[in-house]
Amino acid sequence: MNVLKYLNVKPEPTDTGTDIRAGLLSRAEEARSRGNFVASALLFEHIAEMESNPASALHQSARMYIEATDFTRAEQLLLRVAQAEPHNAEAYLDLAQLSFHQSRLDEAEFFYERALALRPEWHEAKAGLLRVGETRTEQLRRERLARKETALSFAQYEEKENLLGSRDKRVDPSLFKKGWNELHHDHGPAFVFTHSGNNAKTEWGNGATLRGIEALRGYLVSDVPMASLRIYMDGDVIHDAPLIEAPQRFERSNPNIRKWAYNAWIDFTNLPRGWHEFIFCAFGADGEAHEGRTWRREHMIVADPLPAEFATESDTVVPPFEPGTSGSLVERINARPSIVHKASPHSFPGKIDTVAVLRSDQLGDTAVSAAAFLHLRQILPDARLVGLMSSASAELSRSYGVFDEIIELDFPEDQAQRQRVMDFDAQEALIDRLKPYNFDVAIDFVVNGTSKRLVAMTGAPVTMGFGNDDSKTFAMDIVTNDPLSNNDITHHSVRMMMLVKSLELWMKSDTRIVRREDIGREELAAFGIAPNERYVLIHSGSRITFTRWQHYVALAKQVIAELGVKVVFMADDDSVRDQFAEEEGAGRLIYLARKLPFDQFDALISFASVFVGNDSGPKHLAALRGAPVVSLHSSRISWIEWGQEQTGVVISRQVPCAGCGLHHDPEECAQDVACMKYIRLAEVFREVRALFEAGAPNDQVVAAISPA
Template sequence: MFGSDALRRRAPLNANRQIAAFLIARGDAARDARDWSRAAVWYEEALRLAPSRGEIHVQHGHMLKEAGATQAAEQAYLAAQRLMPDDADLALQLGHFYKKVGRLAAARDAYQRAITLKPRWEEAQNELAALPKTSAATMEIPATDLYLAEAAQALADSSKSVRLVPALQPRPEGALLRDYNECVEVRQMGRHERGAWGVKRTVRGVATIRGFGISRTPVAEVQLLLDGRLFHRGSVRGPYALMQERHPHGLNKYVFNLWYDFANLPAGRHMFELRLLDAEGEARSFHDDIVIASPLREVDFPDSDALVEERSADPTLLEQRIRARASMVRSARRELLPRAVANMLVLRTDQLGDMVASVPAMRRLRELFPEARIVGLLTGANAGFAESLSVFDEVIVVDFPDDDMERRRIMPLDAQQALRDRLQPYAFDLAIDLAQAGVSRELLQLSGAPFLYGVEGSDFHWLSADFALNTRDPVNRLDVVPHSRKTMALVETLGAIVQDSFRTERRDDLDRKRLQRFGISAADRYIVLHMGARVAFSRWTGFPELAALLIERTDLKVVMMTEDRNVRPALAPQLVASAKFQLLEERLEYDDFDTIVSFADVLVGNDSGPKHLASFRGIKTVTLHTARINWSTWGHEGDGVILSRRVPCAGCDIFYDSEDCGKDFACIRDISAEEVFKAVRLYV
């Protein structure tokens, strides 16, 4: 059963949700009008109907804080924390709150928690560093808490020339425990896109709905609803025990990973609900506005494994078709840009000083793309200077004024349309904004270029690539590097990502005779099958079958490498007995390992270090890549091919919680031995 009586809900309760949404909207309006007390009342009323909305508890806390009701604000924040214990931003907000009310020790703990939840978060680190320092004797740290006491001492001891870093020391067992609550969490479903309805979660064609629920009562099924109407029922995996639970009280995790073709549903904006039903008929739901948009085509995005162009109204048949498809086989040599750069648009739509500071970067662009036609999109303030430099093949002057009332640069819609129409005939391949500030970044979207590049910003997720460089004055934390160097770094980074800098390197000090101790003669042609990988679930399971195919159909000797002592007993006796098979099942000295890799004809490996070493040594390499991360990022470089699979849940980024997959890692296990054998035959 889900939670207390106050939290139990029998589906559907559309009326309550609609009323809560109305109250939240009134609260938002009062907040925007800076009427803090009235906003707090509206949010409080909404929470009576939707007490599990952690984000509304946060807004309630913000309003109470601004209204001066600090004790009530703290209770609101803590209520949100109970619902969202792993929310780093909430921990940061708690730090701000405690700092404001003068509780510095609590603020310090909150900021540290934010950093723990989101490592290397600069904002939280800066807030922590900026807190007034107190001595170890006056810090609010329990005397029995040795861990915190040691941390305080390390922070307070400024006499040492090298400061210690308390954040890196192991935490005590108690600090690793977590408080869990019954909940529903969706980890993957579409992506947020900007459209006619604003920025909304958008699904196109075949999509995954992946996540989990935490429940005390066993979960029976997952239901998907659109505008209150049920359109799919699915099963869950579980129960799974919760890790490091502080107060075990019968909660378990139930995982879902549903593949569904949204092209079968009406396009447009809808209210989506994912509902988990437990064995007692109780329900808990996840709600969100979604936009169903037209499907994308695989031919337009050949390098993305997350795009699956497959049609079936039956989700079971859809999954069967996806899993029956051939694996993707791509060359390890790849380019970031979708095509060669023939036409480039460069934005410098600001002032003369900005243009002067950009001269080295613009000349570097010419060196990087010597054959490209480079067009400058400039303002009248800098066009004359630019034309005197001969850095552009053509200059387009645009009216893009800085408005005092708007406090930003603006361009009316009719002027935008005129600019888009003017730029369209150029068919730009790449558009780059040299501005460090984001005032002109949106203009890139009018270029029509398939590759858009500029300095990063939270509102510019649509950029094809972005760049960030921040230096800091030790006192005021502002930038200290000259603008010209930051702009040059922007351009140099573009050059680094579009140009292939990978080079192979052989070792002259390795002797092939070293192989004899491992049963490999000087005359043997052999293939290395490396079975290992640090992330256990990214290991392909078809190596024994592949070894049998290689022995049967080629003249290669097969050297299988593993550190798992359970591999040998599981191998077929005829494979182990073959004179063409050698199993190495121990950790080797590095030079021995490097020698075996360096003289191989081919190496087949998982997403792991050995395949990178093989490619670096110039060995033909076949990578078997799990879709948890993009093949184009961590697939090997150099010679060879990368095998992967198109699945809707590609990019899950699962690392520690392997149970979260819900599909038995079909993205790696569905690669067949026959497919890998054919890839090897490209080279032997």
């Protein structure tokens, strides 16, 4: 490799060797200060090529490769240094630490001992040798424990079989706790897409579809350090950014294996519609390109953004920016204010003015759907219901008096093909005929059959029906089985009514406030809270730790200072307690970092004037009891699904990667958990103040918001 060309270093012909070396050294140190360790390492290597004694420059290069986690190349260079300078104790120490980092304990021990032989009193080498011994002991302990756990589970399994002669076949070995060897395996190089559009049926075909501002997410698995990812659309670069290093958990044998994650926020709003070729290309230290390992090709559809009035409450739908807005797309999204959602039992994502109802099969099918059709009219008294019916059921459908209009489908059953058929011209004519209706919802009542192929032709942004092989918005699978014949054991009409009831609950759930009559405010006396004293409860914990909001301490102090009210601060441990020494000493804050009896815990939550917390179990309990709740919701899952329905507000952020579902591998976020990081203290305090100053005692609040 021509390092000078790679790093865009162009020495003048008149430059002396000393000038070139000085220039390279300056660039190497500059690259190191910027964190560009691969470039720095390459420059130090080139300096070494220019010197008669290259050991010092090679040593610097090796340390840069260690910073870049290219341990293989670092080790090669350190061994060259040790060979050139056998008395270089620091080279042996670096080799020891490198070997230890890769769990090669025998080699680490050898190199630490070599370093100590050269510098007998070197504390760092002594400490390293001690760590090797401790680690070896811990590894042996874990291996014995893992073998014991695995053997114990299977021994119990076998013992029961031996004792009883035949084991109960319902006992499932997959539920046994697994040992280390079962959990860990070898990972090879890979390029993994975790989100590249949503599958949709469009006018260009069925495939991964991108609308408006979207996130393309994924990661590479590699034992070679990766630096950046570039995404091309039809040959044009649409994204170029660093990759984020993440651990590859449960790797068995290769300590160099890492994940390199990306989360590319891209605005497709004004890009051409239709199919496009995308190439995802990662750049690493070795400069090699392998399809499926460092680059991937994908074909995706760019389609129109969703209608402006649809899914306005979704955190995934990022509104477009005005032309000329300054800053990168990421900066502009993160600069926007958080979204405050009023708690509500309503979760349907838009308006329902016009509904397409599909029942394209036989007379009997339509007859058993009558109760469902009548209930649909009952829950949508003002909507325009348009029935798309077969000729066999059109007249019966009209007789119900439910539909504003019936469209008879030319959709006959072909005996030879054993399904309903519709030719190209008829399908295009149907699409053209349905377009002016601007349906909000399409509901297909056919459980099995080709009717579902017609749903997309309605153009409705919300589609409902049975089965999800055609990417419905709301899909149901209802399976009942007779234990002997395997036939269904529920009425067909039940399925039809369940579909309509689902829409009814989607429009407004049956959630409610449930208070306990057997506990009262006297439970609060144990915490020094007077019978009529108001307080704000802040629950700072969360089972999923990376979704915890980071400003609870500052919020508690601001509540005390500006609202003049006591704060109950619940935490997982005492790690931030010393920050409240003044407030706790003055009796303005109660710090709780212990597990409480459930009745006390329930009472503290139930009678809080305001509850503040992450999306967690205590948040849901507070809403269930009727306490006004400020919920800080990570967009990893939908606030519409998991936000409280009864009281208060949910604060979240609109980000293109909402719905990532990350749990055990938060490093794959690759956007620094922006959905929590940019919920600002001022935004949260504003909502806490508003709920607190609403001011009604809890029993009045409950009376005001309980369903009639």
